Amino acid sequence: MSDDGGWLNRYVNTLPERGWFQFLSKYVVVPYWVWREGKPKLPGGPRPSQQPSDSTQRMMNLLMPLKDPSPIGRAKAVMALAQNVDEIYAGLDNVGTVHSARFLLVEDYICMISVYDGDFSNYIRDFIATIGSVFDALMQVVEGGDKLAPCEHNVEAFIDWVRAHDLFQAPDFPIEMFGLQDAQVGKVPNHPPHALQTLPRALILQLHANRNISLGGGYRGYPGFSAAQIRQKLGVGW
Amino acid sequence: MFDLEDTGFDPEKVQGNILRGYRLNRVRHLMLEVTDRHAARGFLAASADGTKVDVPRITRSADWVKSLRVRFNIGVTHPGLRALGLPADQLASFPIEFSEGMARRAVKLGDVGTSAPGHWAPPFDTPDRIHIVASVYADETEAFDTVEAQLARAFTVLGVRDGRNLDEGKVFFGYRDSLSQPRFKHVFDPDELGVDEPLDPLGTILLGYPTHFEGVGFAVPEPRVAFRDSAFNAFRVLQQDTEAFETYLTEAATYLETHPKVARLLPEGAERNIGDGLGRHAALREVVAAQMCGRWRNGTPYALSPDSDAPGDLSLTNYDYTRASRCPAGSHMRRANPRGGPIVQRVANFSRRLVRRGMSYGPESGDGEHGLLGNFIGANYGAQFEAIMCDWINFGLQDPEITGTNDPLLGANQPETSVFDLTLADGDDRIRLQGLPRFVITRGGAYTLLPSLPAIRHLAQLTG
Known part of the structure; x- marks a missing residue:
């Protein structure tokens, strides 16, 4: 959004709050983008990691x-x-x-x-x-x-x-969404790189394909340990 | 619907390199692309039944008793099945691991960093073009060029890899290999006489038979009548960094020599019982090598003999692990096959076994890449090869003591983070080694179906 105080910019900045614009977005713009470059559903669960x-x-x-x-x-x-x-x-x-x-x-x-x-x-x-x-x-x-x-x-x-x-499980860093979407259609992730301002659209299109998602992989109160490590430490056998 | 009858095993239907190894000392693996599907199908038809003199006949299990100078087998990738014209509904009946292929499973297999598919050697850097991996086994190399010329008439040869058995059944790291394999009640294998590990059901390796888990069967792709008796294979080109490995052993021995607990690692004087009688430093090198693998380099199991590598009357295969075992839980062999020993996933004892067949490639030592051409065969990638690679080799989930660490020999180690704990006599005390680099680097590979003979005929008669 622009912080230039001209009347047009001020008007454009208010668009997301205006009923007619919301209507247009919901019923015309998003369906159009889904038709034009809809995203495939991304698979569930945590992704493999070397960490x-x-x-x-x-x-x-x-x-x-x-x-x-x-x-x-x-x-x-x-x-x-x-x-x-x-x-x-x-x-x-x-x-x-x-x-x-x-x-x-x-x-x-x-x-x-x-x-x-x-x-x-x-x-x-x-x-x-x-x-x-x-x-x-x-x-x-x-x-x-x-x-x-x-x-x-x-x-x-x-x-x-x-x-x-x-x-x-949506990535904890939203920007990683681009790479996941690329990989899902067999492209090299972020190659060519994506324009940052398209991230909201990428996210909306993904939420069209994956209606229900987990926001990140969950948060832990302490570093990850296996169930067996915890059982061993507590002396309850594993 | 699901045929779990343990009957109907027909050695004429199963390729010969699956349930038993050949006693031939050389191999040439040829990576082939199907560029003319009619020519390719014609080759497969002739190869399945040996109907043409200039097309090698597929060796089947029934041929073990024959003394053949040349043996020939094939594996087909998912892109290969598509290139041969397998219909979409049949292609879709294969498991996801196979249809994605080895390169796309890289993170799960630990093929990252220098081992990542982007760094693989040609032709493995274009995995979708590798359609068939054909393997020719012989004692003499003349046969290889003959068969290669025959294959080149029907396929585009993208690349070849030649392998051979090293002396005394060893691999480049100096260990005797291939001592412990699954064994099957349907198969008489003289190499497996006297082994007392539990018999493995045929469904461990072949599609369409009962598995280790009561009542559980793995899916046979469509048409089932054709693909029954097939197996899935992970073909791997694994570079061994022998220099780094020997250097690491030397550094570790130097560190251990003055370690306050070293007498409990190897009692004073025990070095005389190692090799032909070694000095203290050289013996400690061998102790580290033995704990990393789980066997002394001559094959003697470390669990049975922690202070000497003399085989004596010890069995190379008949032993088990316990919580007090001197063989470290983190050793390569115990990770890959924990036998009946304690593991977190109690249901998984003996259930992830796979057949390993490999030969070495590359120059003896000095300059030039060398390593192992391995086939890792099973009925289900996810339940066997990948399960071992991701949860056991590269994560150590099976024992809380090693969780978060990688296999010292095969793992995707980085010197900054890697650790390996050496066991000591009496008690739970350990000596921790650090700074292990990655000793085995993946240079390529492919997930191939080792099709049954009916499956090869099915592929040969596809139309369109």
Whole structure:
């Protein structure tokens, strides 16, 4: 925005607040840009990293659409998990890389929020191998889950599905969005470089493709440690 | 729907370089581009069934009993399947790791810095052009040029890599290699007699069979009847910086010689039991090398014999790790195959095993790049090769003591941050080594499908 005090600049600076301009942006400008250079959906979960502290306490925000979002359907989802609590604890124990996990019913989704160490696909695969039946029960109440059960026989497809439903984690530095968008379409990131003033548009277009996102990879109160390191330090076995 | 019957293994359907190694001492790997798909399909058709004299026949498992002077196998990349004309719906039935290819999985594999795909040697710097990696095995090199000329009539040869077995089964770092491999109940392998590790189900390596995990099967690409009995391979060109490695051993030995705890690393006098009887400094070099690998360089397992490399009556393969094991949790072998030892991911013991076959390339020593041409074979990249590379080799997630550190031999180490803890006799005390550089640099590679014979015929008869 310009700080030149001319009348035109002052008017332009007020545009984002004006109703007609907001209407135009929402219904004409954004759809036009989506048509012209829409962004592909970016994959969910944390990105691979060489930085050891990035590879512990990683966040999963899995949004699974409920097959039946009515109170009856929601009750079925609650029951599916309530009947498997023992299995979930057994799974946590044997997989060994999970700090915590919880399930939420929010709007039309059943959400699994968890914190785990290491690679995403190993975490899911080890869970399938250990307590695949819990996922199978869950898939009964989830939209599109039928063709993934039994997950023991659809390991690859199940992992791909989870990755597609795990929220994209926006980079902590917004400018890195450009590079991720480039890489997703097979281009060399930031080559050629992007003009900084196009960042808001890049972000809006990405939020069109990824409606629900995680703002960054989450914040920790202390440097990353693995679940096993914490258990070892506290003397509770690993 | 999912056939988990452990039956129907037909050695005529499986390429011969998967379940057992050949006893041939030389290899030529040829990186091929399909520029004429009709010629390429014609070659594959003739190669699958040996119908033409000027096309090498694919060696299958059934051929192990034959004494062949030349053996021939192929691997096909995802761009290769597309170039041969595999329909889009069938292409889409392959796992994401394979369809992305090795170069796009670089960060997960630790191929960063000098090992990043941008620095790979030709032709690996253009990964989408590598369609087929053909491998010719022989004892004499004459056969290589003959087969290369035959391949060049059907494909564009982008590059070749020649490998050979070094004396005494060693690699350039001086270790005896390939001592421990998965073994299968369907396969009689004289090299595996007397090994007491658990038998591996065929689904560890081949598509369409039960896996180590009860009830879990990995997806067979479409058409399943064709791609069953195939396997996935990570072909790697791994440069070994022998000079840096030997220099590091010397520096570490010098540091250790005056270390107050050194007597608990190697008791005074024990140096006489190492090699032909070494001096203190030379022996400490070998102790460091042994702890880094998990074996003394002659192959004797460090876990069984921490104070001497004499093999005696010790088994090279029959042992396990415990919490009190002298073999460091961070050693290369224990990272790659923790056996039944304690690991964080308790379900994963024995489940990430893969077949490793490799030969050395490059000049003996001095000037010139040398290293290993490795094939790392399994039924699922994500569950085996990548799982080992990202969580175990380069992160150490399997044991809290080593979490955050990389494999001392193979890892993506940087001297500023790298550490390796040497175990000592009695107790949990350690001597920490620092400043390890990266000793193994990735120079190229490709994810290839080692197609079954029915799959090769399927590819050969594609139209369009």
